[in-house]
Amino acid sequence: MAEEMRIVLRNYGKIDPLKIDDYISLGGYNALKKACATDKTALIDDIKKSNLRGRGGAGFNCGMKWSFAAMAQADQKYVVCNADEGEPGTYKDRLIMENDPQTLLEGMAICAYAIGATKGYIYCRGEYPQVVKILNTAIAQAKEKGVLGDFDIEVRMGAGAYVCGEETALIESLEGNRGEPRYKPPYPPAQGLWQKPTIVNNVETFAAIPVIVEKGGEWFASIGAPSYPGTKVLTLTGDINNRTFFEVPTNTTIREVIYKLGGGIPSGKKFKAVQIGGTSGAFIPESQLDTPIAFDAMTAIDAALGSGAVFVLDETRDLVDVTTQIAKFFEHESCGKCAPCREGTMRMFDLMEKINDGEGSAQDVALLNKLGRVMSYSCLCGLGQAAPAPVLSTIKHFPADYNAKFA
Amino acid sequence: MVNVTIDGIKVSVPNGSTILQAAKEVGIKVPTLCYHPDQAVKANCRVCVCEVEGNRLLQAACSQPVFEGMVVKTKTPKVIEARKTILELILSHHPQDCLNCIRNGNCELQDLSAEYIIRDNPFELKVRGLEKDLSTPAIFRDPDKCVLCRRCIDACTVIQSVSALGVEKRGCESMVVPTMGGNLIDSPCVMCGQCVHACPVGAIGEIEDIDKLMAAIADPDTIVVTQIAPAVRLALGEEIGMATGDLPMEVFVAGLRHLGFDYVLHTNFTADLTILEEGNELLQRLTTGGTLPMFTSCSPGWINFCETYYPDLLDNLSTCKSPQQMFGSLVKTYWADKMNIEPQKVVSVSIMPCTAKKFEAARPEMNSSGYQDVDIVLTTREIGKLFRMSGLDFSRLEPSPFDSWMGAYTGAAVIFGATGGVMEAALRTVYEVVTKKELTDVNFTFARGFEGIKEAEIDLDGTKVKVAIAHTLSNARKLMDQVRAGESPYHFIEIMACPGGCIGGGGQPITKANVKRIERIGAIYDEDASLPLRKSHDNPEVKVLYDEFLHEPLGHKSHELLHTHYHAKNKKCL
Numbered sequence: 001m002a003e004e005m006r007i008v009l010r011n012y013g014k015i016d017p018l019k020i021d022d023y024i025s026l027g028g029y030n031a032l033k034k035a036c037a038t039d040k041t042a043l044i045d046d047i048k049k050s051n052l053r054g055r056g057g058a059g060f061n062c063g064m065k066w067s068f069a070a071m072a073q074a075d076q077k078y079v080v081c082n083a084d085e086g087e088p089g090t091y092k093d094r095l096i097m098e099n100d101p102q103t104l105l106e107g108m109a110i111c112a113y114a115i116g117a118t119k120g121y122i123y124c125r126g127e128y129p130q131v132v133k134i135l136n137t138a139i140a141q142a143k144e145k146g147v148l149g150d151f152d153i154e155v156r157m158g159a160g161a162y163v164c165g166e167e168t169a170l171i172e173s174l175e176g177n178r179g180e181p182r183y184k185p186p187y188p189p190a191q192g193l194w195q196k197p198t199i200v201n202n203v204e205t206f207a208a209i210p211v212i213v214e215k216g217g218e219w220f221a222s223i224g225a226p227s228y229p230g231t232k233v234l235t236l237t238g239d240i241n242n243r244t245f246f247e248v249p250t251n252t253t254i255r256e257v258i259y260k261l262g263g264g265i266p267s268g269k270k271f272k273a274v275q276i277g278g279t280s281g282a283f284i285p286e287s288q289l290d291t292p293i294a295f296d297a298m299t300a301i302d303a304a305l306g307s308g309a310v311f312v313l314d315e316t317r318d319l320v321d322v323t324t325q326i327a328k329f330f331e332h333e334s335c336g337k338c339a340p341c342r343e344g345t346m347r348m349f350d351l352m353e354k355i356n357d358g359e360g361s362a363q364d365v366a367l368l369n370k371l372g373r374v375m376s377y378s379c380l381c382g383l384g385q386a387a388p389a390p391v392l393s394t395i396k397h398f399p400a401d402y403n404a405k406f407a
Numbered sequence: 408m409v410n411v412t413i414d415g416i417k418v419s420v421p422n423g424s425t426i427l428q429a430a431k432e433v434g435i436k437v438p439t440l441c442y443h444p445d446q447a448v449k450a451n452c453r454v455c456v457c458e459v460e461g462n463r464l465l466q467a468a469c470s471q472p473v474f475e476g477m478v479v480k481t482k483t484p485k486v487i488e489a490r491k492t493i494l495e496l497i498l499s500h501h502p503q504d505c506l507n508c509i510r511n512g513n514c515e516l517q518d519l520s521a522e523y524i525i526r527d528n529p530f531e532l533k534v535r536g537l538e539k540d541l542s543t544p545a546i547f548r549d550p551d552k553c554v555l556c557r558r559c560i561d562a563c564t565v566i567q568s569v570s571a572l573g574v575e576k577r578g579c580e581s582m583v584v585p586t587m588g589g590n591l592i593d594s595p596c597v598m599c600g601q602c603v604h605a606c607p608v609g610a611i612g613e614i615e616d617i618d619k620l621m622a623a624i625a626d627p628d629t630i631v632v633t634q635i636a637p638a639v640r641l642a643l644g645e646e647i648g649m650a651t652g653d654l655p656m657e658v659f660v661a662g663l664r665h666l667g668f669d670y671v672l673h674t675n676f677t678a679d680l681t682i683l684e685e686g687n688e689l690l691q692r693l694t695t696g697g698t699l700p701m702f703t704s705c706s707p708g709w710i711n712f713c714e715t716y717y718p719d720l721l722d723n724l725s726t727c728k729s730p731q732q733m734f735g736s737l738v739k740t741y742w743a744d745k746m747n748i749e750p751q752k753v754v755s756v757s758i759m760p761c762t763a764k765k766f767e768a769a770r771p772e773m774n775s776s777g778y779q780d781v782d783i784v785l786t787t788r789e790i791g792k793l794f795r796m797s798g799l800d801f802s803r804l805e806p807s808p809f810d811s812w813m814g815a816y817t818g819a820a821v822i823f824g825a826t827g828g829v830m831e832a833a834l835r836t837v838y839e840v841v842t843k844k845e846l847t848d849v850n851f852t853f854a855r856g857f858e859g860i861k862e863a864e865i866d867l868d869g870t871k872v873k874v875a876i877a878h879t880l881s882n883a884r885k886l887m888d889q890v891r892a893g894e895s896p897y898h899f900i901e902i903m904a905c906p907g908g909c910i911g912g913g914g915q916p917i918t919k920a921n922v923k924r925i926e927r928i929g930a931i932y933d934e935d936a937s938l939p940l941r942k943s944h945d946n947p948e949v950k951v952l953y954d955e956f957l958h959e960p961l962g963h964k965s966h967e968l969l970h971t972h973y974h975a976k977n978k979k980c981l
Contacts, residue, residue: 183450183470336581338451343496346579367529374492377464378453
């Protein structure tokens with residue numbers, strides 16, 4: 001255990017990302033050929049069999065999602081790649097796009113064939129202009145080679161809003177509107193971009209597709225945790241010796257990630273907490289480190305796998321201070337559409353700041369708890385629902401940090 | 408049909424129903440704030456959240472469709488805690504200014520706050536301190552009070568296709584603002600006031616001119632003369648605790664005399680006059696190759712819209728002033744002369760179902776009497792407030808007739824208040840003028856009802872005239888685009904800016920749904936049917952006016968006093 005297994009990063013370092021021939025020479029686009037020779041229903045069934053679940057954070061069954069769009073009757077359908085990698089501490093999508101852009105295009109093309117789409121968009125984070133160049137070069141080469149058939153892909157840049165990583169906000173942004181989430185249902189596979197059936201998948205999800213098609217769904221399903229099989233790319237940041245990335249099977253535990261792959265905490269300090277999944281992830285204490293980095297296992301401890309960011313904090317860190325900064329981030333990134341998120345993120349930051357400045361009380365903590373609870377099940381989209389997790393988890397697992405603020 | 412259980416009550420509802428609709432079906436009220444029955448679902452306030460069995464997340468009742476076997480609970484402790492907390496969040500960011508607010512007593516947030524027993528709000532009061540926008544003579548914005556429900560944006564953009572309002576900034580800083588920057592007056596706003604109806608709180612309202620009126624009444628040297636627009640009476644009852652249409656006209660007049668008005672006259676009189684001028688203008692255009700189709704010109708929100716979005720079609724607008732402005736120019740000339748009153752002493756007041764009328768009265772060209780033709784415009788809501796303040800018991804008021812020379816009217820004028828009414832009134836007169844025959848059945852029923860666009864071909868004894876009627880500006884836009892493209896088959900088009908026509912005007916009692924507007928329309932045709940005279944050209948006082956003063960429709964005096972011209976607004980638009 002605790003060894004890397006590269007599926008989505010299989011070509012990392014082995015090819016020149018700007019040369020499609022390198023990709024093809026390693027078997028690239030064979031999966032698309034194979035897919036196109038397969039009956040669409042059988043293809044989607046195989047993706048279902050792989051039990052691949054979305055790598056963007058929501059963990060929805062990919063084959064199931066595709067089948068909804070495939071069943072929908074429409075004159076136009078779309079394939080959209082969510083490459084709006086805005087989660088602080090996360091750069092897994094950038095790794096894939098910078099080092100192996102063709103695998104993303106191939107994954108999207110397979111999806112397009114499966115659901116009957118001819119148009120695709122890659123919605124790329126605005127802060128990744130160099131990635132946009134690589135993608136555009138890759139698309140131009142793929143078009144020149146004719147490997148994508150009648151499937152056309154365009155790259156669109158985001159403008160820096162964190163919320164546009166939410167799939168319906170991303171769609172609104174693609175349509176040229178304010179980046180704000182839509183209420184669901186209807187879900188994008190029924191009514192997405194320009195109200196047409198649309199598949200929105202994360203970069204990492206699409207990157208897994210060619211391998212699954214090549215090796216079969218059963219093969220993929222046998223890797224890692226059965227309910228969330230395959231691998232996950234993790235990006236390690238914070239107080240950890242190996243601040244780098246790893247792709248590991250999903251039955252790897254957090255402890256293995258931190259101590260074996262990550263090399264433990266620097267300077268002989270003790271571990272205090274780890275936040276997994278990005279800014280909206282819960283802070284996990286020592287006692288829960290044997291949890292596997294699989295979707296359901298993380299949910300069971302009130303945490304989330306999210307984007308796969310692993311942010312480690314040593315014993316010297318003040319979690320109230322860290323959480324206050326996070327609350328500020330959400331106050332800034334709330335789109336303002338729904339009331340509990342718009343007003344709640346603002347109040348959450350106010351209360352955290354008050355406590356962090358030594359002016360708070362146990363009553364403020366109780367109010368934070370209630371506010372966080374209400375937001376987590378009342379907000380319109382995932383941003384507002386997840387924003388309280390750092391606050392709620394630090395209050396739960398690290399009460400000493402809060403008590404220390406009440407002089 | 409889908410079988411669902413709501414708070415233990417089983418019910419079968421049509422496929423695609425929402426939880427909100429299903430709950431209503433079993434008599435359970437789920438609280439709402441951003442929800443509006445005539446608009447698209449927004450699901451942004453989250454006040455209507457409910458528990459759905461098997462789901463950790465609460466679901467917004469307004470947007471969540473029901474499914475077979477769904478079990479919904481609308482008032483569990485979890486739900487109540489969420490709703491209360493959301494209300495506390497909204498209220499702690501909202502000025503605690505209810506006592507001074509234009510919507511005091513008629514505010515959805517106030518109601519919710521009472522229903523959910525909000526007492527000690529745990530969140531610190533934090534008001535943004537934004538400036539009020541008082542840039543227009545008709546509508547103000549008070550952005551501090553805005554709860555970001557976005558109903559005003561929907562009304563402005565979807566219903567009216569004006570797009571004068573949008574959202575700016577993000578998160579807790581987000582604001583509803585005039586589009587294209589600046590204040591409302593700089594935006595393409597047409598002042599129709601539909602945003603006022605849509606607003607659940609006091610963030611948008613009419614500029615009140617009550618103090619101006621009180622000062623005029625208090626001044627012993629002035630003679631305060633008022634006109635009442637056709638749609639006002641029907642809805643005014645709603646402001647003073649009566650059913651729609653139940654306030655008798657002559658009791659209304661008596662009430663106005665109690666308030667201190669010196670003379671009470673009727674806009675219906677100039678509505679009849681408008682028909683004679685506009686009907687003859689149409690015939691003139693038809694016979695002399697004038698610009699067609701001709702558009703009606705009595706709705707000032709529509710005029711603003713045309714000047715903003717269709718400046719190339721201004722020649723299609725009838726040159727007739729609106730009945731309000733025809734009245735204004737006659738009251739300080741013809742009427743004052745007839746009554747032997749010095750015109751400079753006359754304060755000309757109008758009571759209108761409309762916010763845009765305030766802007767219209769203030770137009771610089773509206774002074775053909777030599778004075779400002781209409782000095783003060785009050786909405787139905789404002790007169791309702793004055794009546795409530797007066798303490799009058801309307802069930803005990805002695806009815807009082809209108810004053811002379813500009814108070815008589817026919818059923819044709821009454822129906823001006825509903826979409827299609829001007830068209831029907833015009834046809835009643837035009838038919839008799841063209842055919843020289845008596846119109847035995849005055850009911851042009853094609854022109855009635857709430858349908859967005861209505862059309863017909865009318866046979867005037869061999870002359871075929873194609874007509875169309877639209878209400879709301881998004882419907883108007885459809886007809887205008889046809890005209891602009893040179894594809895309009897019509898000769899005459901009636902346009903009313905507001906849903907349902909003036910009965911749904913921006914100055915009417917706050918109207919939460921179109922069903923109310925439809926009810927008012929019903930009352931209008933009842934009144935028309937009850938009147939002895941139903942054709943504008945039969946109005947005896949209008950006959951006197953032509954005999955003694957104007958001499959003929961479209962004559963020299965008419966042109967001087969009753970007709971106007973239009974200007975392209977050259978505004979930045981989306």
